[in-house]
Amino acid sequence: MKIFDSTLDALETKLSLHSRRHALLSSNVANNDTPGFRARELDFAGELQQALGEGKEDLIRTNSRHLDVDMPGDSHVVMDYSGAMGNDGNNIDLDIEMGKLGDNAREYNKAATYVSMKLRMLRMAASGSGGV
Numbered sequence: 001m002k003i004f005d006s007t008l009d010a011l012e013t014k015l016s017l018h019s020r021r022h023a024l025l026s027s028n029v030a031n032n033d034t035p036g037f038r039a040r041e042l043d044f045a046g047e048l049q050q051a052l053g054e055g056k057e058d059l060i061r062t063n064s065r066h067l068d069v070d071m072p073g074d075s076h077v078v079m080d081y082s083g084a085m086g087n088d089g090n091n092i093d094l095d096i097e098m099g100k101l102g103d104n105a106r107e108y109n110k111a112a113t114y115v116s117m118k119l120r121m122l123r124m125a126a127s128g129s130g131g132v
Contacts, residue, residue, distance in 0.1 A: 011115045017047050018108035024077065025104060028097045035088040039097070043076035050076075 021042040031037040083093040 007118060008115065011111050011118070014111045015108060015115070017042065017044060018104055018111065020047075021104050022101065022108070025097055025101045028080075028092055029094065029101070031090075032092045032094050032097075033090070035090060037090050037092065039080035039083055039092050040077050041080040043078050046076040 021044060024040050024042050028037075028039045081091065083091040083096060085091045
């Protein structure tokens with residue numbers, strides 16, 4: 001009998017992805033004045049699909065120099081071309097990046113709240129104080 005369903009695993013993955021996205025967005029903010037720096041973003045949907053095993057196609061590695069696409073922990077980091085390019089070749093828009101950081105923090109907190117609620121329900125069920 002399985003005590004925990006897949007919800008906690010999915011929430012753990014979501015928290016991990018938001019943490020990795022926060023690091024990327026923070027890097028973008030830190031490199032705001034770096035000439036030639038291009039904004040980067042995490043392909044969140046692709047990462048989540050990979051983590052949950054959805055939409056995965058079997059790929060065959062035919063050459064040792066090919067990338068190993070099944071390596072756990074590898075991120076789908078993509079270049080973000082949404083910002084206007086400055087004279088120095090940098091496309092970081094500080095307002096946009098700070099907005100993304102705020103949105104990401106809210107999503108992280110929401111997932112953390114769901115984990116807390118799920119654990120509280122399990123604790124209530126285990127102690128027999130389900131309120132019934």
